[in-house]
Amino acid sequence: MDESEDHQRRLGMGAVGQLLGVPRLTVWWWVKTGKLTATGVDDGQPWWSEDDVYEWALDPRSTRWSGRVPITSWPPMPYNTAFDTTVELPGAVALRWQTRQGPVHLVWPLTNGRRRPHREWAEQLAPRGDGAVVVVSGGFSMRHGPELKALLPALPDRTYKPTWLDLAGVLGQPVPWWPMNLRDKQLLLDWKPSTDTVTAMAVPALDTGALLTMASTYQEGHPAARVLVNLARLAHAQAAGSAEQDVEIVEKANLPDGVLHIAARPLPVPDADDIDSTQRRAGWIDLLARADDLARRCVREGTRWDGGGDLPFSNPQQIEEIESTWAYKWTQRLIPTQRTAAFELLAEAGEQGDALVDPDTDAPVWRSGGNYTAAMPQRLPATAPLAELILDGPVWIRTTDGKVYPAPRDSYYGISWGYGGSGPGALALLVDALLDDINAQAPADINGAPEGLEALLSRKLPNHTVLTRAQLEAARRGEPVIIAVDDVDQDEDEDDE
Structure with a gap:
């Protein structure tokens, strides 16, 4: 036995069965019939190395077991590989190469495609469980480039992480790569190995078609038209910038030449001009009041963008x-x-x-x-100052004229009380602002409130607690605030009007 054999992991029949996902009895039959030869014998017991088991499984003279062998263990095949076709999948497009060992599928999840479990893609691409299925994920490694996740088609519960170097070695050619925001279905379906790098419009996160179509129904200078065109440009600029950043990261990765080929670069999009917040709000107010389907789609896209910050x-x-x-x-x-x-x-x-x-x-x-x-509401239309803060679901504001309003809040941050965190921090900022101006915009932040006010609202006060203006102002000044039992539910039976 040579020195290299001493350092190999020795697999018995049961371990070989586990490696290939077959019963031990099947391995015993392979050995008995001479199909599988042992790597060595130790104390009368045959053993195999992992490399030898995988080499046997990939041998065309034996039964084809390529769907049980990670592509990291496939041999380089520079002269036995041919690009076959593209395959459209739910939420993805796969590129398929035919190799001596079986088909290799490289799956590209689409930019805005509905993601499916990788196992479903593997079952659709390799129903007989042969070949390899590799999915391009969204992460990056400076050492290995964009992250890959592979499944064994015959054993789809088993996953592993090959590299682009592994993939290029098996395919014997540079492998195309698209930035996430350029994974357009038609762009991928049209690709061939002879296709040069294309410059294409990055796919935005929003349905900009709906935004621009809606804008075309208004006069050019109308606030709604301006806000819709501006939002579309913002979405396109963000997508282009993200794609360009991905390209730069890949170009800086330590990948050898001839491993990865950038298949597409983004078409540059200039930054969007800023629009006055009053104009933005006026545009959205007009859109919110419409009842047509196109307006509803635009509102949906606007809230997807920033939660409705200008609403x-x-x-x-x-x-x-x-x-x-x-x-x-x-x-x-x-x-x-x-x-x-x-x-x-x-x-x-x-x-x-x-x-x-x-x-x-x-x-x-x-x-x-x-x-x-x-x-x-993001601000209150009240005409009287704040009188009470009511800790309830939701938090309520009572003004000195007896009116009660749901407490305003920012489009992103929620408000709450009873712990040390973002909710009480946002509520403390809101109260601080409303004490000075009942019509103040709900703050888009969670930090910076007076310490005494934030400490008060971080206390575990029960639901229906009513905090008076005097108590809130005292807390803001840093003075101690005593919450009496009578401060809870004290106004349950009073008339608001």
Whole structure:
């Protein structure tokens, strides 16, 4: 026995069966019939190395077992490989090469495609369990380039991570690579090994077709047209910038020449001009009031972009009318309204329910059964100062004229109390702003509130706790605030009006 054999992992019949995913009895039969020859014998027991088992499984003279062998153990085949075709999959496109050992499928998930379990792709591409299936993921390694995840088609629960060097060695040619934002279905389906690097429009995260079509229905200078065109340009510029960044990362990776070929580069898109926030808000208010399907699609895309940062209301919350007196009285003031594009914030298309509106804030409310979903205002239209903060679901604001409003909130951050975290931090910032200006925009931050105010709202106060203006101002000054039992539910039976 030579020195190299001493350092090999020795596999018995059971371990060979586990490696190839077959019963031990099958391996015993292979040995008995002379199909599988042992690497060596130790104390009368045959053993095999992993390399020898995989080499035997890939030998064309034996049964074809390539779907059970990682591509990292396939031999280089520079003269026995040919590109075959492209295959359209749900949410992806696969490139297929035919090799001496079997087909190799390289799967490209599409930019905005609906992702499917990798196992489903493997079953569709290799129903007989042969060959190799490799999926390009979204990560990067400076040593190995874009990350790959492979499945054994005959044993799809087993995955492993090959490199582009492994793949190029098996295929005997540079392997094409597309940045994530350039994985357009038609671009991939049209690819051939003779195709030069193309310059193409990166696929944006938004449906910019809907945005630009809607913009064309307005006069050029209308706020809605300006905001829609601007949002489309922002989405295209972001996609192009992301694709260009991916290309730069790949070019800096330590990959040998002839391993990876950049198949596409992004078409440059200039940065979008900034639009005054008042113009943006005016444009969205016009769109929210429309009832056509195109407007609904645009609102949907706008909220996908930034959660509805320029909308007068966003951040939907569930409200139960039986939760408190404040919630019940709020539901009683709601009035029926037409289902406009604003309700895209609250309900799926075709969902059954009632379209309502809060007349005090103009915020849309969706009622389905006994459940209410309301978009929260980003600022209050109140005409009187803050009188009380009511810790409830949601948090409520009472003004000195007796009116109660859902507490305004930013399109991204939520507000809450009772722990040390972002929710109480955002609520403390909001209270600090409303104490000075009841019409203040809900802050788009979670840090920076007065320490005493944040400490008060981080306390584990029970639901229905009512904090008066005097208590909130004292906390803001850093003075201790005592919460008496009478501060809880104290106004449950009072009239708001």
